Amino acid sequence: MDTSELIKKINRLAEGKKKLRIMEVCGTHTVAIFRAGIRQILPDNVELVSGPGCPVCVTNDDYIDTAIAYALEENFIVATFGDMLKVPGSRSSLAAAQAQGSNIKVIYSPLDCIKIAQDNPNKKIIFLAVGFETTAPTAAATVLSAQAKGLKNLFMLSAQKLVPPVLKFLLNSPDFRVDGFLLPGHVAVVIGADAFNFLSIPSAVAGFEAEEILLAIASVLEQIDNGRAEVANKYPAVVTAAGNVTAQKILSRVYEVADSEWRGMELIPNSGLRIREEFAKFDIEQVEPVKIEKVKKKNACRCGEVLRGLVNPTQCPLFGKACTPSRAVGACMVSVEGVCAAWYKYGSNNFRW
Ligand code: SF4
Numbered sequence: 160m161d162t163s164e165l166i167k168k169i170n171r172l173a174e175g176k177k178k179l180r181i182m183e184v185c186g187t188h189t190v191a192i193f194r195a196g197i198r199q200i201l202p203d204n205v206e207l208v209s210g211p212g213c214p215v216c217v218t219n220d221d222y223i224d225t226a227i228a229y230a231l232e233e234n235f236i237v238a239t240f241g242d243m244l245k246v247p248g249s250r251s252s253l254a255a256a257q258a259q260g261s262n263i264k265v266i267y268s269p270l271d272c273i274k275i276a277q278d279n280p281n282k283k284i285i286f287l288a289v290g291f292e293t294t295a296p297t298a299a300a301t302v303l304s305a306q307a308k309g310l311k312n313l314f315m316l317s318a319q320k321l322v323p324p325v326l327k328f329l330l331n332s333p334d335f336r337v338d339g340f341l342l343p344g345h346v347a348v349v350i351g352a353d354a355f356n357f358l359s360i361p362s363a364v365a366g367f368e369a370e371e372i373l374l375a376i377a378s379v380l381e382q383i384d385n386g387r388a389e390v391a392n393k394y395p396a397v398v399t400a401a402g403n404v405t406a407q408k409i410l411s412r413v414y415e416v417a418d419s420e421w422r423g424m425e426l427i428p429n430s431g432l433r434i435r436e437e438f439a440k441f442d443i444e445q446v447e448p449v450k451i452e453k454v455k456k457k458n459a460c461r462c463g464e465v466l467r468g469l470v471n472p473t474q475c476p477l478f479g480k481a482c483t484p485s486r487a488v489g490a491c492m493v494s495v496e497g498v499c500a501a502w503y504k505y506g507s508n509n510f511r512w
Contacts, residue, residue, distance in 0.1 A: 165373040169373065180208050180339075182207075189209045191368075212322070217423075223253070226253060242493060247488065249454035249456050269286050272301060273305060283443075284314065291322055296407075298413075299409045302413045314446060317434060318419070323350070324428065334467075338361070340355075342355055342364045344394040347364045359388055360388050363379050416429050419431025421466075459475065460475065465499060466498065472498055472502040484504070
């Protein structure tokens with residue numbers, strides 16, 4: 160079915176229905192939807208709501224504060240993806256620590272840390288392991304590679320998170336009002352479409368091209384129309400029911416499931432990954448813990464509500480004023496896949512609420 164037929168189908172399925180809210184869980188989808196102008200071509204009563212699928216956005220202040228505490232120590236090198244630098248912690252950011260002379264290196268893959276560790280035998284290298292099931296297998300492979308090479312100066316500071324538990328958390332939240340999910344294609348490649356079978360509302364695994372996103376939206380609307388709620392795999396070229404079993408094995412060799420704190424959602428049971436006891440020597444928090452003072456930030460940032468789909472970024476009083484991508488107040492304005500950053504970049508004419 161081509162794009163114009165898909166749009167006709169979406170309009171036909173939405174006709175006469177109440178206002179329908181569909182959450183795109185993944186930050187890459189948020190950006191792809193804006194780029195393709197998908198909000199503009201949907202019927203008035205179909206609303207896309209952004210969700211908690213940007214890894215930088217959901218990483219909480221305590222984690223950033225802990226990373227900064229290590230970075231300020233003389234004998235450490237902190238290795239991180241670039242978009243973590245500007246994420247505000249409770250009082251500062253890694254970029255500010257870097258400006259103060261901390262040794263922080265921007266990397267493109269966790270495996271880059273192997274060379275940094277080999278080149279700096281007198282330093283302790285800490286990789287900031289944030290992200291979802293998509294990137295966690297590479298972090299796990301880095302731990303296995305460090306083990307095989309006998310490296311004693313490479314560590315992880317882990318805040319990796321799992322997508323199905325946060326969706327369960329949202330569905331059980333009394334204020335959550337969403338009629339369907341567009342599920343993250345990249346995560347589903349690893350964990351498989353069947354991992355979402357517990358969902359109780361219409362859902363579809365989506366690819367990242369405009370046509371693939373429209374196909375998934377049509378599938379969700381079709382389920383609503385038929386009174387069904389299932390997980391449709393609309394990205395079958397790369398997503399299977401069982402996912403990537405090799406990646407899953409690497410993950411479970413190194414990590415075990417643990418509770419995890421999400422920005423704006425507090426502690427969600429079984430929603431994160433913790434390094435197994437067998438690999439504890441690579442877990443910096445077990446080897447050399449630092450103490451941070453827990454601070455509750457007081458500003459008007461509404462990131463937590465944005466990530467839960469309760470408000471859109473323009474409902475934050477700081478959006479586009481005190482908070483812009485070059486002067487981010489909250490984490491959702493930092494990464495290119497951040498919900499607020501995407502809404503800011505693509506402008507208020509691109510969406511309809
Ligand atoms: S616009 Fe800025 S301050 Fe407001 S919710 Fe988004 S990130 Fe937070």
